[in-house]
Amino acid sequence: MPGYLKLFLTALLLILPPAGGPERETLDKFGTGESGSLFRLDQKTEQLIADLVSGMSLDERISQLIIPASRSWNDKPVTELAAASGLGEVLNRHGYGGFVFYAANLKDSEHAARLLRDIQKNGRERKAAVRIPYFTLLDQEGGQVARLWHGTRMTGNMAIGATSAAVANAELTGNIIGEELSALGFNVNLAPVIDVNSNPGNPVIGTRSFSDDPGVVAGLGIAYARGISGRGVIPAFKHYPGHGDTVSDSHRGLPSSFKNRAELMKTDLLPFREAVRNGAEMIMTAHISCPGADKPQVLGDGVTVGYYPATMSQVMISDILRGDLGYQGVVISDALEMEAVLNAGLVPGAPGSVEYQANIAAAILNAGSDMLLLPADLKNPEVAAFYDDYIAAISDRITAGIIPEERLNESVRRVLRLKVKYGLFDIRNPASGQPFFSEGFPRKRGAAVGSRTHQEAACGIAGEAVTLLKNRSGLIPVYGGADRVTLLAPDRETLATLNHAAENLQAAGYLGPDAALAAFYYLEQGTEGSELHYPPELAESLSESDIVIGYSSLRNGRLPDRSSPSYQAISRAIAATHSGGGRFVLISGHLPYDAVLYPEADAIILTYMGSGLGIFPDAGEGGTADRTDGNCNAIAAMERIFGKGELQGALPVNLPEIRELPDGSRIFGTEDRFRRGFRKKTPSFPKAFIR
Helix, strand or coil, X not given: CCHHHHHHHHHHHHHCCCCCCCHHHXXXXXXXXXXXXXXXXXXXXHHHHHHHHHHCCHHHHHHCCEEEECCEEXXXXXXXXXXXXXXXXXXXXXXXXXXXXXXXXXXXXXXXXXXXXXXXXXXXXXXXXXXXXXXXXXXXXXCCEECCCCCCCCCXXXXXXXXXXXXXXXXXXXXXXXXXXXXXXXXXXXXXXXXXXXXCCCCCCHHHXXXXXXXXXXXXXXXXXXXXXXXXXXXXXXXXXXXXXXXCXXXXXXXXXXXXXXXXXXXXXXXXXXXXXXXXXXXXXXXXXXXXXXXXXXXXXXXXXXXXCHHHCHHHHHHHHHHHCCXXXXXXXXXXXXXXXXXXXCCCCCCCCHHHHHHHHHHHHHHCCCEEEEEEECCCHHHHHHHHHHHXXXXXXXXXXXXXXXXXXXXXXXXXXXXXXXXXXXXXXXHHCCCCCCCCCCHHHHCCCCCHHHHHXXXXXXXXXXXXXXXXHHCCCCCCCCCEEEEEEXXXXXXXXXXXXHHHHHHCCCCCCCCEEEEEECEEEECCEEEECCCHHXXXXXXXXXXXXXXXXXXXXXXXXXXXXXXXXXXXXXXXHHHCCCEEEEEECCCHHHHHHCCCXXXXXXXXXXXXXXXXXXXXXXXXXXXXXCCHHHHHHHHHHCCXXXXXXXXXXXXXXXXXXXXXXXXXXXXXXXXXXXXXXXXXXXXHHCC
């Protein structure tokens, strides 16, 4: 790691002790404060904002609360505004409050910066008395969710939570991501994730969470956000009121959390309470219902009684978030194109119709939320017409008093207040449409995106996170003595990463120069899912190897049963290795819960991130084929298996026992097999062994 980064981390460590321990001990690192004052500017500025809102048309005020996306336009990816003929004119029909970008928009750093610049510039040329720059938003959490593929992926939150210097690493991660986003013109990052991953079967949060301890999640989320905002980018804490104790994914349906209000306050809501106390300025909602804390509603068919998602719930937004927690900042919905809202029959109207979407918008605004994220992907003129009708339908509901006009104005004031605070435009001269940054690509700043320095910092954190869970007979670290090593991975991409790391280690002397390396993948991807790929040469290689390193990846919280190809591959490989006298090292590459499935493994290592494989962050400036978002975590695990770097990570979550049911399926039990904070120490070796 470069000297200045070490100095930066050392300085942080002097003032910020490592995360962990009891809830109060964790939170005391950050202090608390009254959040209300953070959302008030000076009296003159507040009056100018109020005057501006009162002079805006109804269309302009409604549009300021809407955030579209345009992944493609007329079936072509939107990477340049000029090439998307007609999109600029469509955007300028309304004064939208923001624009959310996706990986499809971001060809490379120069194109990304130009696209953001051109969209802001296009808005400044809009024929209107008021031209307010966009919030430019991106989901760049790091780890599993990283839309900016040519940026630095970082390690993911659960890996940060596994490090001893977690507070410093969380802030450093936010700082790096914030610097890269700011360089390209982004002013909002839809992060940090402060969901508490208390349910190991959760299919959507997982390694995106720092921990299953609410206090740890709160502390690290605040530190991460501090890093982002320090680079002039607004952090959006998500997913309120907490998606970590659900068993389904809101992208595919409407999940529920069944905790009552008091239970929520002690668990899922605690990180949001602390974020509010520490100055959160934007919070994103989750499309999850909370029957134990909310009031029932008559749904869209006029007969069924159910519960709105928190996004639309007055109890969850106005009563709890704004009332009990005292939050006064901007509330932004999760994407409204998600199945939990779009096809859930929550309000009258055909799913996806203007009537349905406008009724959803009315419920969201009346609940106390402010911004409507992605009602539809702006992909062609037909969707552009939908937006025209959508805004008109919301306007009709305001005119009819279904949405009180003051409720609308309150949200618009919150949005403008945040834009003024972050310098997006000059409230004293709103007609100017002050640009967010200069016309040209900021090459000096843009050079930071995916830079070698940032990659080294990410890989440093990844190394600190690697956790040793089991180490029979002191197998790890392997200091020589392995004449034949077999690598076993679920797919070609993961195998490429493991093989790349092994070859580098051999070149550096961590494996004997004559050690034979063999590499196999064990899943074949078919049209109906994965099938076992276990050729005879794999069985032969396993039985002849001294060391076999097998990579397992639990991605969605659903435990594999005995018939699943992944479980068959790993369990058969362990047996074959042992039959030949070799020893088996299991790398649990994503969710750590699957480690409990393989007690026969001689050693078990956890890395907490299974994305970005097949891309190598040490392949030179710009990475392989101009990609830099590689997986440092898997490479760090390989390095520590062979003695390069210390093993110092500790479990950030509890690992429960796994029970097998009579039908062969598996579930998580109620007892913990390994407790949060556990780590297996490696044996001491004479210094002569240490390279």
